[in-house]
Amino acid sequence: MAAELLPEFFALLGTDLFLMLSLLTCLLDDRFPKALPYIYQIAALAGFGHLLVSRNFFTVFGDYMRFWYCFFYLLVSLTNIVAVNIYFAAVKNEWTLAKVWSGAVTFPTILVSIFFVSNYSYFQGIPFPLFLQVALVVAAIIMGTSVAIFLSPEALRKALKEDKEVRK
């Protein structure tokens, strides 16, 4: 039998996302304020605090309350990822970097988060509607294809060239 996810899983996921943001902003520190990686580390520590609070008040807080404060924390981390994406595109005008960030960070993290939320809601007896599940699968396929094309654009160019030759 598959283990059921605890609501605190979203806090754990949010913590890891903040840690990832911290490392990435450190690597790209010439484009960000110097303090940003440390701020994200503190945000990740707050997520760890979330888990500790949950553990100590496990029986006091109901499932409902635990889910919402953990989910809110995950939403904050996702918002930060999207905000960095917008920062690249709108403030820094670095469209290439914004596209890379979108494909390599924003889209996968949102997809993974939606997957776990849908999994959690399924175990709670509130499964996602069918069209949302289909949309999730379609989005994953598109993402996989896009990443493959992004990593080897030559293959796409070659395929398009062969297609043109066949038409001629």
Place this chain on the structure above:
Amino acid sequence: MNLKGLPFKKSAKFLTLLLTSILIASVSAAVYYSLGMTSTISTATTDVWFVKGVDNATAGVSLSPDNTTALLTDLKAYPNASFTYVDPIRVRNNHTSNSYSVRLSPVSLSGNDTEFVFVKFMLRNGTSDDNATLATLWYNCSGSDWTVPSATSWVSMPADTEWAITVQTKAVDSAASASVDIEIAVDVQ
């Protein structure tokens, strides 16, 4: 990104952040794992308990405040005659929909082992003498020792039902004054 080309200050900063990240991620995962191991145990009320039967005064029945233990202090065994207390005490399944399995099982026996012939505890499918016996715990005395029976087989007790435990006793011919204490359990699952 070429990490080799990074200045020392930036590398040190990145390394520090990487180490703290690993630390935070590990302890967070450990806390989450310990959450998964937490068990919540809460108290529950019983659905099956004892109720006094119509012969409770004759048998000297007294119940504990939560009706989960009963003491029968006035049971008599007459010389060379079987004596039956048809309905001294009952087992009640108070649940509105769940049935439970019950059985009689011996717990302890102490006292005289020469003046008695037998003591029987019978679980009836109802509360009157006409109802069938579903399980019997039969203590036999050979005149020098008691034979303690093994636990009865499980019997399914429907919801909202009361069953009597009939007690039957017999002492030897010209029995002298003696007493025996028998403790039995009604197991519920």
